[in-house]
Amino acid sequence: MRRRMLIAGAALLALPPASARATKPEVAAAIRALTGGAPLRQGRIKLDIPLLVENGNAVALSVTVPEAPPEAARIRSIHIFAESNPNPNVINAFFGPRSGRPGLSTRIRLATSQTMIAVAACADGSFWTDSVELLVTLAACLDEV
Amino acid sequence: MRAAALPVLVLVLLLHALPAAAQKRSGYQDAGPQVRAMQDDDAANPGFLWVEQGRAAWQASPPGGPACAACHGEIAAMRGVAARYPAFDPARGVALDLTRRINICRTERQSARPLASEANEMLALTAAIGVESRGMSHRIATDGAMAAVIARGAALFNTRLGQLNLSCAQCHEERAGARLGGAVIPEGHANAYPEYRLEWQTLGSLPRRIRACLTGVRAEPWPAEAPEMLALEAYLAARGEGLAIETPGVRP
């Protein structure tokens, strides 16, 4: 793509409220493959990502576990999905017994405004989730893409 | 009045019209909290990948000549250098930025080929040298032969260019702090280069950033080697006098 200058309001997209939205089929299928159909519960993990992203090329994301579950229910893996990216998978992280706090921080790419979903798989067979809806704006003056 | 005094006078007037250092805003202040956090933490700042590469290159001997360290000693001896560049080289009778200075060392002392301004090894060296001046005030010589170079840069800064017919000053002075799309228009200072721009997803030089502005206003961009580019680099440094060096900065 050639360089371009976007004078007007870039890509501020209005999102419907979370209650009105359903998880996209592709992401829902990926999560089902992970959980084997077990229920997804809210809690245990917290997904932190800015609600307003000024540049989708590198967005700080972290998943934390405010209260570590008992050893029998320790978090084995955390999976992040970006619903409206060309490929919704972002990262799968696996924690061995010697890992400290389960959780991670990284920087990710976001193609557009969308919902981010984190899913944690626990050793007791339970699955926990958290999600964040965010807005991505574009920088005004862009160099070569 | 002698002809040579004119650019100096113009320059003195221009620089005095600018706000004092305390009132100048580094682009850091206009970046969002995430970008600032990336720059604040060396372990999270991707620019340090280049700094480390540059420190290694400083010690390494190229095939045909001595390492940078063989002449200059430890890279810590470069403290203050980036803060006073661009500078005039009396032996050659030209002004140099760090990229040009390094390429002169390469071709004349190291029997090495010159590097392009956006070559990773060049960015690595300018980042490693630049970080030694971090926190120091950017303060280049503005008298003597540099006065004419800076005056030329000042004239370019205020010249309308391109199909959009905009000068640097129309965005980065008259409209600095306003918004273009979702982004704040910064004052356009040169105190953090080479810098890691999220937009580029890599480290880049000030000439690269200037070229992006030029293509943005639909002007024919000068190559990195053009004297216009160096004049603008020198003017930006003089205009930002007193701002702390932030190399390697992080910007959106």
Add this chain to the structure above:
Amino acid sequence: MARPLVSIPKSVRRGDIFDIRILIAHPMESGQRRDDSGRAIPREIINRFICTYGGEEVFRAEFFPAIAANPFLTFSVRAVETGMIVMTWTDDLGASQFESAEIIVT
């Protein structure tokens, strides 16, 4: 692949949890971009990272193209015994980059 930057404490107390922070130079070419003539630029990313501690896997990650260029990652490890922390990044071409550090547990 280029050498990574790794932040890791030199020594920690037994039982403490410490953070490891890593940065590695890599364009993480997503496979979604096109060059000036319209041809797709093939995907070429680091797709795998593993950290072992005393030979045992403590953390592993699968990266997708949504991981930003020059991947940055923070995770934590529990100090058990003095030993080697070994980190391995592997890309789509199968090339690997290793980095290791000794952690002293007191």
